[in-house]
Amino acid sequence: MAVVLLVLLVLLLTEPGFSQTDNHDNDTNDRIGFFCGRNAVTSLPNFAKNRNATLNDLRMQLLSNRVVYAKAQALSAGDPVFAAAQCRNYLSVDRCVACFDAGVSELTNCSAANGYVIFDNCFIRYEDFDEFYTDPYFMMDGTGSQYLSCGNNQSTSRPTFNQGVDGLLSNIKDATPKTSNYYVASITQVTSENATVYATAQCIANINQTICQTCMNAAYDKLTTCLPSTQGRFSDMACFVRYSELPFFDDNQTTDITTVLKGHSRKLVAIVAAAVGGVVLFFLILVLWLFYRRKKSKKTAQGPSDLNGAVYYDYKDLKLATDNFSQANVLGKGGFGEVFKAILDDKNIVAVKRIQVQHAGGKEEFENEVKLISNIQHRNLLRLLGWSSQGSHLLLVLEYMPNGSLDRFLWGAQRGTLDWNQRYEIILGIARGLAHLHDEFHFKIVHRDIKSSNILLGDDFRPKIADFGLARFQPEGQSHVSTRFAGTLGYTAPEYALQGILSDKVDTYSFGIVILEIISGRRSTELRPYGSSTCYLLEDAWEMYENTKHINVIDETLNLNKYEHEHVTKIIEIALLCTSSPASDRPIMSEVVSMLQEGKSSGKIQLTRPTFLRYEDRRIRISHANPKDMDTTQELQTDTEMTN
Incomplete structure (x- = not known):
């Protein structure tokens, strides 16, 4: 009996996932709502940059993470942009991204700080505030956010058709807010016409059940006025509902809503309870006891759970x-x-x-x-x-990052296994992570120890920055702070190493060094002969740049074509720009992300020669705002930071 109950409970809790099926008869993707807001921007170029960065982030999440909902933000240089996108659950990844791209092409024509577009298959919305993530109706700009569209064709057997579709819409109205993902796809048979009616409903992720239910009620009230039309669409800022005689998802992509409907679920529970009697009570007590023991073993009263x-x-x-x-x-x-x-x-x-x-x-x-x-x-x-x-x-x-740290692939046992495309994606990913720490979080967080061994790689070689939480976050509104030194030989910005002055440009400098390591396959502290002297990597790269010999910096294990050579040259120039002195000549990381994505280098702008630090004695004098903070000299950290 206990086994039977367990199977029933699993069926009750099972929800459909994100299908990748592409077999469907109706591939239309009509635009049913579009709005350019009235919220003014302070600087159109800054706003456009933030919006583009946000939309790019959303697209990458939908494409790479295989999700149907994503949100992102960009806060650099004022004019913040908060955005969200959602696809219908029955879509494949390709169709989801195609719908998103269509929406982006519409929204890029807007010059206001808010706007949205709604299609059959997806929606995109951006605002200059983030409260709409949890309350879609918060500070709505303008009215008329509800959209209703009824088809031109009507059913020939109105009473039967109306009754069948009304029941279908009523069921999904009640079931959608009760599912874990606020999504339902269901069908019904209209026997008089020997036809099948398809219907789907989806509430926006992150909202609560009450908002979802309110929107579903409005959808039901509106769509029933379409009957006996053979198709109808309703859209609001919180939900989307559609029905049609033409199939727009596969028959095997439906949701079993009988288990989540209020009346049916109670009836099922009553039947099960009557069948198993006291066994049910014993089983539930046992489950609760085991759950309590397991929870207690993992979490203690000493800290937040x-x-x-x-x-x-x-x-x-x-x-x-x-x-x-x-x-x-x-x-x-x-x-x-x-x-x-x-x-x-x-x-x-x-x-x-x-x-x-x-x-x-x-x-x-x-x-x-x-x-x-x-x-x-x-x-x-x-x-x-x-x-x-x-x-x-x-x-x-x-x-846990199965591929370990980046340095293993540059000069360790895996040297030479990364091609240029993989190296470029790693460079871009690191830049995005730093831009998020510097400009897109509530506090400006300066890592202070960006280096190849602190960059970890997943199965797909997606880079992830480690140890950012062990740095002190920078107080808002301060351009720099004098602080306890924490850095690594070869990566440390000169103003930080010599004076203890910390700003986000310290990370920019270290990132430039990491770019050079990725391109050259050399350690930043590796000495190589140049003329009558020996040079560290940064010095060597600068000399090559001045003599237009960029090719000599590139890792000899890379087999590059003509286009890739040109691309690498531009990235080398971006790296040198990041290491410029003084720090004010360096770009912020959000600007670096834009340069990397657009393939732009410094162009005709004269790069500023970096300050070269000589590390022979491995001791550098550091000045501090507070002499009690540490000794007057500090040895630079040379060990390999924690890597997975």
Whole structure:
């Protein structure tokens, strides 16, 4: 009996996924709503740059993450843009992206700070505020956001057709807000016409059930006025509903709404309860008890149980998952501690970073950092999955990156396996991650230690920046701060190494060095003879640039065609621009992203010669605003930071 009940419960909880099927008879994608708002922009070029960056981010999420809903934002240089896009669940990835591209071509004609476009297959909306993510009706610009379209053809058997479609629309009205993804696709047979009517409903992700239900009620009221038309569409800022005699999704893409409808679900529960009686009660008590035990073993009362998805783990569980922090499971070592491979729940592979803090207030500082980074989520930033803070044991649970760190593919065992396209995508991904830290989050976060060993690669070689949460975030409104030094030999900006002056341009400098490493396959600290002297990588690249010998900087393992040679040359110039001195001559990272995407280099602009630091004694004098902050000299960090 318990097994039967378990199967029934699984069926009740099962939801359809994002289908990749392309077999459909009706491939129309009519535009049913379009609006350019009235919200003025401060600077049209800045606004256009932010909107383009946001729309590009949305497209990449839909294409790469295979999702039907995505949101993104760009906040640099004023005129912030917040945007969201959603496709219908029955679409393939290609059809979803095609619909998105059609919407972008419409919206780029708008010059206002808000607008939206709605198609049969998708919608896109952007605003200069983010409250619309959870409340689509918040501060609506203008009226008439509801759209209703009734077909021209009418059914020949009106009473039967009207009754069948009315019942179908009523069912999806009640079922859609009760599903986990606010989506339903269903069909009904009209026997008098020997026809099938297809209907789908979808509420916007992130809203609550009440808003979804209100919108579905409005959709039902409007669409029933279309009857006996053989098709109808309704769209509001919170939902979309469509019915048609022509199929626009496959028969195998329907939702079993009988299990989520109020009356049917209660009847099913009553039947099951009567059949199994006391076994049900015993089974449920057992499940609750096991769930409580498992939850208690993972989470303790010593810390918050959840920070935006980051789970608080018991130290003993992490110790067990790492086999007592066995050296056999070490993935990397660095200035902050060690990283261990761990297996949670006997199946999930993660990376556990053991933080070493040796100053008073370190635990409180660590917990504050956890609260900050748990709210940072970006496709090019390493995701925090969990944490633990018990006594002196400070641990972070992070994504496991199977390909390890970037440096392994530049001069390690995997050297020469990355082609130019992969290297370019890695460069662009790092830039996007830094731009998010600098300009797109609530606080400006300066990493301070960007280097190849802190760039981790996933299965698809998508780069993710690690250790960004271990830096201090920069107070808003300050162009730079004087701070405790934390950097690595060969990557550190001169104003930070020599004077302790920290700004986002410190990361820009380090990023420029990483670009040169990716292109050359050389360590930044590797000395090579040039003329009568020896040069580090940056010096060598600058000399080659001045003598128009860019080709000599390129990794000899790369087999480039003529176009790729030209592209690499432009990227080298962007790298040198990032390392310019003084720091004010360097671009901000959002500008770097634009240059990389558009393939533009510095053009005819004269690059500023970088300040070359000589590291022979590996000790650099650092000035501090507060002499008590540290000693007057600080040795540059040379070890390999924690890598997965």
